[in-house]
Amino acid sequence: MDDHEVEDDFRGELVDRGYARRSFADDLLDSVLPAKLDWQRLVRDYPLPALAVAAVGGYWLARKRGPSIVGALTALAATTVTRAANDILGDDVLEED
Numbered sequence: 001m002d003d004h005e006v007e008d009d010f011r012g013e014l015v016d017r018g019y020a021r022r023s024f025a026d027d028l029l030d031s032v033l034p035a036k037l038d039w040q041r042l043v044r045d046y047p048l049p050a051l052a053v054a055a056v057g058g059y060w061l062a063r064k065r066g067p068s069i070v071g072a073l074t075a076l077a078a079t080t081v082t083r084a085a086n087d088i089l090g091d092d093v094l095e096e097d
Contacts, residue, residue, distance in 0.1 A: 016075070026040075028067055043050040 029039055
């Protein structure tokens with residue numbers, strides 16, 4: 001399938017898969033991997049090996065840097081919740097660090 005074809009999604013709505021919103025993971029992988037490597041095509045063509053590589057990488061990363069990652073994710077979650085609460089309440093009721 002061409003990257004810019006329009007197709008039905010699971011709800012029957014038309015979705016242009018070529019212009020999907022990019023995620024943080026997409027940007028991170030694009031900055032880390034060589035420009036000539038089409039990692040998205042590889043994941044589409046070989047989903048099980050890609051899943052295995054991701055699982056091994058996640059396991060290795062968790063063993064190596066687990067506490068640091070948990071601390072960073074906790075701080076990110078606290079900041080996000082604080083900002084969302086302040087947006088809902090309309091004032092800076094909750095203080096950010």
